[in-house]
Amino acid sequence: MPELPEVETIKLQLEKYIKGSKIVDIEILNPKYEILNKSEIINSKITNIRRFAKQLSIDLDNKYSILIHVKMTGQLIYIGDKLKANNLSKKVIGGINGKHTHVVFQLDDGALYYNDVRQFGWVKIVKSEELIVNNFAPEPLKDLTLEYFTNLLSKSRRNIKVLLMDQSKIGGIGNIYANDALWLAKIRPQRIANSVQIDEQKALYKAIHTVLKAGLKYGGASEFAFVTPDGKEGEYQNHTLVYGHTGQLCSNCKKQKIEKFFLGSRGTYWCKLCQI
DNA sequence: TGATATGTTATCTT
DNA sequence: CAAGATAACATATC
Numbered sequence: 001m002p003e004l005p006e007v008e009t010i011k012l013q014l015e016k017y018i019k020g021s022k023i024v025d026i027e028i029l030n031p032k033y034e035i036l037n038k039s040e041i042i043n044s045k046i047t048n049i050r051r052f053a054k055q056l057s058i059d060l061d062n063k064y065s066i067l068i069h070v071k072m073t074g075q076l077i078y079i080g081d082k083l084k085a086n087n088l089s090k091k092v093i094g095g096i097n098g099k100h101t102h103v104v105f106q107l108d109d110g111a112l113y114y115n116d117v118r119q120f121g122w123v124k125i126v127k128s129e130e131l132i133v134n135n136f137a138p139e140p141l142k143d144l145t146l147e148y149f150t151n152l153l154s155k156s157r158r159n160i161k162v163l164l165m166d167q168s169k170i171g172g173i174g175n176i177y178a179n180d181a182l183w184l185a186k187i188r189p190q191r192i193a194n195s196v197q198i199d200e201q202k203a204l205y206k207a208i209h210t211v212l213k214a215g216l217k218y219g220g221a222s223e224f225a226f227v228t229p230d231g232k233e234g235e236y237q238n239h240t241l242v243y244g245h246t247g248q249l250c251s252n253c254k255k256q257k258i259e260k261f262f263l264g265s266r267g268t269y270w271c272k273l274c275q276i
Numbered sequence: 277t278g279a280t281a282t283g284t285t286a287t288c289t290t
Numbered sequence: 291c292a293a294g295a296t297a298a299c300a301t302a303t304c
Contacts, residue, residue, distance in 0.1 A: 003283090071282080071284075072281080118299080119299085121283090158295090165283085176282095264295080264296085
């Protein structure tokens with residue numbers, strides 16, 4: 001599901017495909033996705049693409065930004081002069097201009113389609129300056145310091161995995177990378193955060209960086225609905241450390257089978273031998 | 277066929 | 291009161 005590496009992958013492609021394009025029209029195909037102030041941005045030019053945790057900001061030259069959260073099944077797909085031959089993944093259910101296409105941004109050199117099967121994601125227009133004021137939690141690959149991380153863990157009595165996924169505390173970690181980071185750091189997902197010792201905190205801090213970078217390297221995980229703007233899938237789902245490995249032997253100890261249970265109503269995978 | 281997948285948040289509980 | 295826990299959202303898939 002779209003977490004930091006997936007959304008960053010979308011961002012990198014959008015930079016390539018739509019930066020510099022002009023928005024000539026916006027079509028709303030699903031009334032649920034009606035966008036306030038959409039007339040304000042017709043004929044504006046896309047100047048920049050940014051990512052804040054799992055949110056994307058498409059910045060325009062008229063002081064507005066299009067803010068998008070794809071949640072679990074949202075997809076942004078570009079077709080136009082910069083990408084003509086488009087062999088869409090089967091995960092683009094219904095294709096573009098299908099029943100799950102809710103918004104179409106018509107560009108001077110193509111179009112950007114927003115698809116979302118479950119309609120949990122959102123698209124809105126905000127003033128760019130309001131975005132900067134917004135308080136986003138520290139980013140693991142940017143400004144999350146070990147000091148902040150240590151302090152955060154020592155003050156929480158929640159399960160460590162639930163805490164890692166709390167977007168108000170750390171930006172961008174979701175279920176897949178939380179599972180993998182905890183396995184890599186050899187920490188039980190159900191451990192109470194403030195019971196995690198300093199050496200374990202350091203190992204976890206490092207593991208978070210390792211798994212997120214792996215996710216980026218493979219272009220994100222397409223276990224479910226994730227596709228990139230070119231309509232292709234990522235590869236991280238074939239390189240997960242423990243996520244989705246139920247019943248398989250742990251690749252570290254090679255003795256214990258990976259088990260799955262629910263923690264905070266999210267699928268949680270772990271090796272009971274390696275993770276203490 | 278009904279259980280399953282998960283990001284966020286409103287609301288309930290401790 | 292604050293922190294934590296939980297249900298709800300919508301739908302394709304097997």
